[in-house]
Amino acid sequence: MRFDFWTFSFQVINFIVLLFILKGLLYKPVREMIEKRRELSRKMVEDAETMKKEALSMKEAQEREMKTIQDTKEELVERAREEAEGERKRLMLDAQKGAQALIEKERALFETEKRRAGEELNDAAARLVETFAVSLLKSISPEEVHKSIWRNLYKEAGQIAKGIPAAQGPSGSSSAQVELAVRTAWPIGESELEKFIGTLQPLVPGVRLLAMEVPDKDLIAGVSIKAGDKVYDFSLAGQIEAFAGKLKAGRKISDEK
Amino acid sequence: MRPVVISPEPLVRLGPVVITKTVATTWLIMALITLACWFAKKGLALTEKTKASWLRDGMEAMLEAVEKMVKEVLPDTDPWLVVPVIGTLWILIGASNLAGLIPELNTPTADINTTLAFAALSYSMTHFFGIKTRGLKGYISHYVRPSWVLLPFHLIAETTRTMALAVRLFGNMLSGEMIAAIVLGIAGLLVPIPFAMLHIIIGLIQAYIFGVLTLVFIAGGAQEEA
Numbered sequence: 001m002r003f004d005f006w007t008f009s010f011q012v013i014n015f016i017v018l019l020f021i022l023k024g025l026l027y028k029p030v031r032e033m034i035e036k037r038r039e040l041s042r043k044m045v046e047d048a049e050t051m052k053k054e055a056l057s058m059k060e061a062q063e064r065e066m067k068t069i070q071d072t073k074e075e076l077v078e079r080a081r082e083e084a085e086g087e088r089k090r091l092m093l094d095a096q097k098g099a100q101a102l103i104e105k106e107r108a109l110f111e112t113e114k115r116r117a118g119e120e121l122n123d124a125a126a127r128l129v130e131t132f133a134v135s136l137l138k139s140i141s142p143e144e145v146h147k148s149i150w151r152n153l154y155k156e157a158g159q160i161a162k163g164i165p166a167a168q169g170p171s172g173s174s175s176a177q178v179e180l181a182v183r184t185a186w187p188i189g190e191s192e193l194e195k196f197i198g199t200l201q202p203l204v205p206g207v208r209l210l211a212m213e214v215p216d217k218d219l220i221a222g223v224s225i226k227a228g229d230k231v232y233d234f235s236l237a238g239q240i241e242a243f244a245g246k247l248k249a250g251r252k253i254s255d256e257k
Numbered sequence: 258m259r260p261v262v263i264s265p266e267p268l269v270r271l272g273p274v275v276i277t278k279t280v281a282t283t284w285l286i287m288a289l290i291t292l293a294c295w296f297a298k299k300g301l302a303l304t305e306k307t308k309a310s311w312l313r314d315g316m317e318a319m320l321e322a323v324e325k326m327v328k329e330v331l332p333d334t335d336p337w338l339v340v341p342v343i344g345t346l347w348i349l350i351g352a353s354n355l356a357g358l359i360p361e362l363n364t365p366t367a368d369i370n371t372t373l374a375f376a377a378l379s380y381s382m383t384h385f386f387g388i389k390t391r392g393l394k395g396y397i398s399h400y401v402r403p404s405w406v407l408l409p410f411h412l413i414a415e416t417t418r419t420m421a422l423a424v425r426l427f428g429n430m431l432s433g434e435m436i437a438a439i440v441l442g443i444a445g446l447l448v449p450i451p452f453a454m455l456h457i458i459i460g461l462i463q464a465y466i467f468g469v470l471t472l473v474f475i476a477g478g479a480q481e482e483a
Contacts, residue, residue: 003369003370003373004265004370006274006275007277007280008373010280012374015345015375018291019341019342025294025295026294026344027320027337027341030297030316031337033317
């Protein structure tokens with residue numbers, strides 16, 4: 001074992017030469033490759049992180065969108081419910097109004113029908129009363145009634161006189177003549193008729209009264225006097241008809257009240 | 258039985274220049290390393306698996322291990338300033354340690370001149386990186402800290418540790434070769450195989466120790482003392 005300068009020197013040089021050879025052939029390309037691989041790895045990690053962030057961001061955006069859709073859906077449902085409720089109320093109101101109108105209409109119709117039926121009933125009743133009265137009075141002794149009416153007629157002479165047209169006109173015309181048509185259920189007789197004219201004549205001065213007897217069995221009893229265009233009915237049939245008319249009129253008045 | 262020669266064997270003489278067998282073997286090893294690295298570099302350009310991919314992957318794994326180790330020891334320095342030195346030491350010493358397994362080749366690291374050369378390089382690199390990192394004044398000043406009295410002790414320590422580095426490698430490799438030669442001479446052909454395996458392990462471990470110690474020395478020179 002001895003120190004050899006040349007071997008020592010060659011080995012130093014060999015190391016340095018090998019160092020430079022390996023720098024070019026090994027260290028530089030390996031370092032570049034390692035750096036490239038690390039860069040690629042770092043980039044992949046960054047890309048993965050970016051993708052993760054994007055995915056999270058998309059997820060959040062989607063969640064926000066879903067929430068918005070959910071809110072909108074709830075809002076629409078609520079609005080539709082409110083609208084439906086409003087529509088239901090409106091329809092109910094319309095239906096109530098319609099029903100009320102229908103009820104009013106039916107009520108009015110009912111009232112009309114009721115009134116008409118009442119009127120018809122009254123008319124029928126009046127007719128029945130009239131018929132009954134006429135039949136009744138016809139069956140009893142109407143002549144006596146006739147005489148009684150005739151006797152009372154003298155009391156109505158003033159009223160009849162007022163109805164004679166000529167008597168209301170200018171007096172002094174001695175030529176005025178009024179013909180009285182006396183319709184009678186029973187024969188009166190000329191003397192009796194003249195007696196009545198004699199009672200009536202002083203009440204209508206300036207007018208000459210003429211009487212003409214007209215038999216009419218339909219009057220049942222009593223008389224009906226026509227002076228000009230006026231008729232003074234003192235017959236039983238006329239009384240009954242007046243009563244029936246009053247009956248109808250009285251019912252109408254009560255209905256109106 | 259192959260004789261174990263502990264003095265350099267001259268192979269060629271070119272005037273005053275003597276080329277020993279150790280140097281020639283080192284050149285052969287360098288050529289093989291260069292070839293392997295060329296294949297590895299070719300493999301680096303390829304992404305798919307090729308025949309050279311195992312070499313490429315092995316080189317990458319080794320350099321990444323060196324880089325990691327340098328980062329641990331020198332966290333504030335660019336690791337790729339030191340990686341080539343440590344890597345070359347590992348590769349050259351490792352290959353040199355294993356060269357003796359090939360018949361007719363001797364182990365260059367069993368020559369004290371080779372280990373002294375590597376130790377001298379380690380010593381030089383320690384100073385180079387120390388000065389580069391801390392500056393000349395800052396680096397020299399650490400020899401006199403905490404007192405001038407310690408200067409000779411620092412110098413002795415550095416010299417002895419460098420010598421220890423060289424002698425350790427030389428002694429281990431020479432002893433390994435001698436054991437292999439003795440066992441081969443006594444027991445025959447197959448018996449030395451376990452010893453050869455042991456020699457391989459020892460050779461790789463010694464290369465690793467040499468590189469790590471060099472790295473520690475470089476780190477010690479480059480880092481400020483607390």
